[in-house]
Amino acid sequence: MGCGCRNFIDNSMTENLIIFNARLVTPTGTSARCGAQEMNHLHILDNATVEITKGIITYVGASRGETRDGYYNHFWHYNARGKCLLPGFVDSHTHPVFDGERADEFNRRLRGESYLSIMQSGGGIAATVRATRNATYYTLRARAETLLKQMSLMGVTTVEAKSGYGLDRDTELMLLRVIQGLQRDEHRRVDIVPTYLGAHAIPAEYAGRPDDYIDFITGEMLPHIARHRLAAFCDVFCEAGVFSVEQSRRLLTAARRYGFGLKLHADELASLGGAELAAELHAVSADHLLHVSEAGIRQLRAAGVVATLLPLTAFILKAPYAPGRQLIDSGLAVALATDLNPGSAFSGSVPLTFALACIYMGLTIEEAITAFTLNGAAALNRADTIGSIETGKQGDMVLLNTDNYHQLTYYVGMNSVIATIKGGVIHPLNG
Ligand SMILES: [Zn+2]
The missing domain is CATH 2.30.40.10 (Urease, subunit C, domain 1)
Incomplete structure (x- = not known):
């Protein structure tokens, strides 16, 4: 050629x-x-x-x-x-291991339906969970590999990959093994850092019993994943209607005991106190932060938590962008990532992330470069080796x-x- x-x-x-x-x-x-x-x-x-x-x-x-x-x-x-x-760019927040695309939902949103109403009719994360539970290891791996290849073509050399579309024991472990398998491929173009996100949603079998599900995660999943070294980080979707601050605290405190680095999906849909919790627990990063409070910003800075911003999600959901300029001017370390996932942001686009961060979040191009390299590495505890x-x-x-x-x-x-x-x-x- x-x-x-x-x-x-x-x-x-x-x-x-x-x-x-x-x-x-x-x-x-x-x-x-x-x-x-x-x-x-x-x-x-x-x-x-x-x-x-x-x-x-x-x-x-x-x-x-x-x-x-x-x-x-x-x-x-x-x-x-x-x-x-x-x-190389470090994409420190992605959900690339799943089956079941949701183009139909995207269309419904384009026609004006809200994400919440789609969720209530059985769509959203639950739809991906159903498809993923029926998928094989090889299907999931091939799909993730295709996405990683595309990201590599845009300059990504390290990706954080979350589980969270299985929720039950066997599927979650399979997702983490897919990530492990991709990392062990000696011809890989991208290093993959695994994060266990069992607390991504409340699975149907635990409907109305979020505390029991947290007990299952802390009692069964965390010890097993730690023993087999299947994840470096533990993450939680700390959000109204999903996991409360108290449930997230209980989960992450247990995860810390098992040696996981901590991450939070924090203050994405409402100002719930996720940033404050990230600071309290000295999480490595607090991610999203569209609705972070003034107190949350101060506490994140004092605790040295990296603020990871995901402008593609805000763009695609037509949500207000996280206050990137304010966070940087408050002295925080800001990282940028894509949030690639099958629902709210089917995009691993590095160039579009750069553009949105600069145009709508007020970052300079130099800040955006630091955010997508060294600070992304710091959000994965790897600033000493990459970034x-x-x-x-x-x-x-x-x-x-x-x-x-x-x-x-x-x-x-x-x-x-x-x-x-x-x-x-x-x-x-x-x-
Ligand atoms: Zn996410």
């Missing part, structure tokens, strides 16, 4: 790569960047060279005189021709088709990525 040596790059055996003549654009550090000043600060270096040895970055800095493409001295040499080289282009970190990067990184938002919803580099292995989009 096509011509030119770049179509035939295959350094997957060595994971050794030297990219030269790049315009390096990266946040720096091994923890979340907080507030406007830190989030706006990007390290930019022209004519930069980045060397990756066995998947780990071993040199970042001024050119060392490389001029030729090709494979020699055990390294692929790749001429970036002055284009922007950024850290920036620095010596010692994983060789996860993205090469844009431009020397002007503003194109990430200026080209609205269009993909500017020409290559994704995962653990030092280069995947050109035309290759």
Whole structure:
């Protein structure tokens, strides 16, 4: 296909790569960047060279005189021709393992029906749960793999993936095993961080008995998942009509005892106190935050919780956007993610997330880059190994088709990525 040596790059055996003549654009550090000043600060270096040895970055800095493409001295040499080289994007909130699409519901919403009325007629998460419980491991895995491939083409190198469409014991464990299987694929283009979201909804068999369902999760599921190391995080949909603040507290307190990192779907539909609970429990992230209170913002900042914002969901549900500008100006670390899921946001679009965050949440493009790289990594407790282009970190990067990184938002919803580099292995989009 096509011509030119770049179509035939295959350094997957060595994971050794030297990219030269790049315009390096990266946040720096091994923890979340907080507030406007830190989030706006990007390290930019022209004519930069980045060397990756066995998947780990071993040199970042001024050119060392490389001029030729090709494979020699055990390294692929790749001429970036002055284009922007950024850290790989970290999508720290997705729901990609499910069966059963809900295009019909999307249509009903377009015709004016509310999400609540669709839920009350048996739609919503319950519809996906029914389909997912009837699906096989291989169906679920193939579907998730397709989504991850599409995300990789947009520059994503790490994804957090939640369970939560099985709810019963066996299906939830199967979803986590699908995630584990994808992570064990040695040819994967995306690392996958597993989150157990059993408390995504109250399953039909526990209708009206949410406390009994929480007992089932804390008594049976958490110990099993912890023992088999099937998830790094535990999440809960803390929302009016789903799980109360008190039920969420009980669940997450148990999860913390088993060693899980904590996440919350917080204050998405109403100001319930999810942010305050995230702060109280020192969760790693509080996500959504469309209706976060002033007190919640103060407490999140004091507790060092990453505020993960998901503008695609607000866009698709025609909901008010989370106050991104206010959160950053209050000194918080903000991360951006897609929330890819079959109901409220069937989109893993990185370019559209960038555009919405800047246009409607008031982020600068520099803040959005930090939010989708280093702060996304911090929302997964991985800022020490991914999220920036620095010596010692994983060789996860993205090469844009431009020397002007503003194109990430200026080209609205269009993909500017020409290559994704995962653990030092280069995947050109035309290759
Ligand atoms: Zn979600």
